[in-house]
């Protein structure tokens with residue numbers, strides 16, 4: 001489960017590929033422009049010759065050189081280039097380098113040496129075998145969310161509303177969760193019967209947050225407990241397992257899908273408590289999707305877990321028929 005040196009190298013190679021690609025694309029655009037607008041070529045030559053001239057002056061002079069005139073002239077030339085590009089219908093940044101990730105310029109690291117979110121997500125993808133999630137999220141996202149699967153007539157006695165009314169409210173809360181993700185700490189407990197769309201909704205949120213450069217780990221409860229067991233039972237042998245589990249505390253959003261489908265025992269009860277508790281302490285959001293009502297959560301897990309969830313999570317009950325049959 002740990003990332004091998006080969007996988008780390010593969011991440012580095014991917015960054016090199018991206019840098020090379022943007023460099024090549026830039027060269028192509030430069031070539032194209034020098035054919036289409038030769039005047040820009042002339043300006044570029046003027047910029048480099050006047051920079052050389054300025055450097056020569058500085059080196060030869062004993063007194064500090066006044067460079068105000070030089071900077072003014074360069075600014076004038078840069079503005080002229082931008083005006084020419086615009087005149088010919090090109091965007092102002094056409095001759096700048098364009099990176100896949102503008103935050104880190106495809107290096108994987110930010111200026112303070114911290115890992116960029118794109119690198120964290122690349123590690124997560126390898127560590128948690130999430131390569132399939134991208135395909136799922138291509139389909140399961142808010143653009144494809146469809147209210148037509150929810151009954152608009154039958155009033156649910158517990159909630160005193162129709163499944164359609166309910167899902168509209170749940171939908172708005174999820175949108176709000178995304179909108180305020182960086183400012184308002186919140187967790188979601190999405191529960192309801194099988195097939196009402198809990199996982200689908202969690203996937204929609206995952207997609208929206210990944211698109212806005214957040215690191216997201218998506219795990220079924222069974223996989224989560226396998227990882228936690230690896231970490232706890234291999235503690236002495238390897239720090240690699242610690243590294244894997246580190247992402248579980250560190251990622252921007254952790255999604256635990258289908259909680260309650262695993263066999264619960266003393267290990268799962270204490271591991272879940274620890275995992276949820278660590279994230280509450282570091283104020284890192286979690287989304288749980290489950291068939292377990294709060295009452296069943298207590299019997300399946302513990303009073304302690306129940307109270308952590310009640311105190312820190314928004315409860316979103318989804319009602320309705322099995323969508324997978326309607327679809």
Ligand SMILES: [Zn+2]
Pocket residue numbers: 101102103104105106107108109116117118119
């Ligand atoms: Zn980046």
